[in-house]
Each structure stands twice: as structure tokens, then as C-alpha cells.
Amino acid sequence: MLDERLETESAAIATLGLSQLRLMRDGRWPWLLLVPQRAGVSEVFELAPLDQTMLTFETNEVAKALKQVTGADKINIAAIGNQVRQLHVHVVARFEGDANWPGPIWGYGKAEPRSDEDVAALACKITEGMARS
Amino acid sequence: MLDERLETESAAIATLGLSQLRLMRDGRWPWLLLVPQRAGVSEVFELAPLDQTMLTFETNEVAKALKQVTGADKINIAAIGNQVRQLHVHVVARFEGDANWPGPIWGYGKAEPRSDEDVAALACKITEGMARS
Numbered sequence: 001m002l003d004e005r006l007e008t009e010s011a012a013i014a015t016l017g018l019s020q021l022r023l024m025r026d027g028r029w030p031w032l033l034l035v036p037q038r039a040g041v042s043e044v045f046e047l048a049p050l051d052q053t054m055l056t057f058e059t060n061e062v063a064k065a066l067k068q069v070t071g072a073d074k075i076n077i078a079a080i081g082n083q084v085r086q087l088h089v090h091v092v093a094r095f096e097g098d099a100n101w102p103g104p105i106w107g108y109g110k111a112e113p114r115s116d117e118d119v120a121a122l123a124c125k126i127t128e129g130m131a132r133s
Numbered sequence: 134m135l136d137e138r139l140e141t142e143s144a145a146i147a148t149l150g151l152s153q154l155r156l157m158r159d160g161r162w163p164w165l166l167l168v169p170q171r172a173g174v175s176e177v178f179e180l181a182p183l184d185q186t187m188l189t190f191e192t193n194e195v196a197k198a199l200k201q202v203t204g205a206d207k208i209n210i211a212a213i214g215n216q217v218r219q220l221h222v223h224v225v226a227r228f229e230g231d232a233n234w235p236g237p238i239w240g241y242g243k244a245e246p247r248s249d250e251d252v253a254a255l256a257c258k259i260t261e262g263m264a265r266s
Contacts, residue, residue: 078211082235102215107236
């Protein structure tokens with residue numbers, strides 16, 4: 001059962017072994033979420049040990065593809081969850097001079113809508129990048 | 134070789150299998166860093182696969198102990214590195230109503246010095262917590 005806020009603010013783009021991969025509908029940064037398909041978990045260390053390893057593997061595969069596809073200067077990875085307690089891992093492509101660089105993206109300003117077409121195009125590039133790597 | 138800024142802003146409290154565990158000298162939040170002892174790495178996915186798994190294991194052990202020891206409402210984990218490129222993972226204990234809650238800690242306000250005595254006391258609690266868990 002996906003948290004309502006994650007559902008509204010992001011679009012599903014792939015199903016991995018453990019996680020659903022989602023793309024945030026915010027045009028300021030290429031911003032992905034991994035949502036492990038496990039109920040009632042809010043901290044990474046609450047996952048079973050094998051799931052912890054799986055989540056790391058999936059996170060790093062996604063991060064590597066995101067870097068290759070976007071040419072980002074730095075990938076930011078985080079599990080925060082102060083507002084939405086359902087476990088989700090952020091993977092964000094950052095560029096020098098982007099919105100709030102070099103500060104964090106979380107809690108900064110307001111989302112700038114990313115069009116459905118842009119969501120689809122970026123999702124396509126990312127899933128192709130993951131298939132290649 | 135430890136980055137100069139990490140060296141100044143944090144104190145070493147333990148040596149784990151892969152990482153040096155450090156405590157930030159900032160009294161606003163109980164805030165730890167894991168610094169994998171590998172040269173020239175700035176992204177988690179640049180680590181060898183076994184090191185990636187090891188870092189996850191160490192991060193989650195530290196996070197679990199930090200939660201137990203502090204009674205935090207939420208643990209925040211992140212690899213950002215927009216300013217300091219040497220790979221380091223933040224593990225932070227957050228409490229409802231703490232500085233900038235529920236926003237992120239990174240880039241927020243100015244550090245409030247944590248005394249050497251406080252650093253030592255918290256370090257002791259955390260390493261004891263890790264030994265118990």
C-alpha cells in the first residue's frame with residue numbers, strides 16, 4: 001500500500017526485485033524514489049538482512065544509471081522519512097548551480113511541475129540506462 | 134587521507150571493518166559519519182561490490198544503535214557530498230521539534246559547538262550500544 005503523498009508526487013516507472021522505482025513530478029532535479037515493497041517498515045535497519053542488501057544493490061544500480069544518463073556532477077542518496085514514514089530512498093541527480101546547490105533538495109522551495117511527457121521521456125532514458133549497465 | 138573539513142568538524146570514535154566512525158561536533162543533533170577507508174571514491178556505486186555491502190551493514194548497525202541509544206523518532210541516512218567529495222555517509226538522530234524538524238539538517242543554520250566532554254560521553258554510549266546490539 002503506497003503512501004498517498006508519494007503516490008501523488010511521483011510516478012511509477014519500473015518494478016525492481018524489492019522496490020518500486022518512482023520518478024518525482026518535480027522539474028527542478030532528476031529525482032527518483034525506491035520504495036521497498038514491504039509493509040510497516042520505516043527504517044532501513046527494520047528490513048530483513050537480505051532485503052537490506054537487495055535495497056543497497058538496487059539503489060546503487062539506479063544511482064549509477066542516473067549518473068550516466070544525466071551526466072550529473074553528484075548523486076545524492078538519502079533515506080529521511082521525517083514526513084512520510086513509509087520507507088523510501090531518494091536518488092537525485094545534482095548539477096553545480098542547480099536549485100539550492102550545494103545545499104540539499106529536501107524542504108527547499110516549491111515543486112515545479114514536470115509534464116507527463118517529460119516524466120515519460122526521463123523514465124525511458126533511466127530504464128534504458130539501467131538495462132545497459 | 135581524511136578530508137580537512139571532515140577532520141575539523143568531527144571526531145573519530147571507532148574503527149569499523151570498512152569505515153571510520155566519526156561524531157560531528159555539532160550539539161544540535163546526535164550526528165554520525167561513516168567514512169569508508171578507500172581513496173578516491175565519491176559515490177557509493179564506485180566502491181567494490183563487497184565494500185558496498187559492507188558499508189550498508191555498518192551503516193545499518195550504526196543507525197540501529199543510534200536509535201536505541203538516543204530514543205530518536207527517526208533516523209536520517211544520507212550520502213550527499215556536494216561540498217566534501219570524499220565519500221561519507223551521514224547517520225542522524227532526529228526528534229520531533231528539533232532544529233529544522235521535519236526539514237533536513239544539511240545546510241541549516243550554524244553549528245552549535247558540542248563540548249569535548251559531550252563528544253566523549255555520546256561516543257561512549259554509541260559504541261557501547263553497538264557492542265550490545
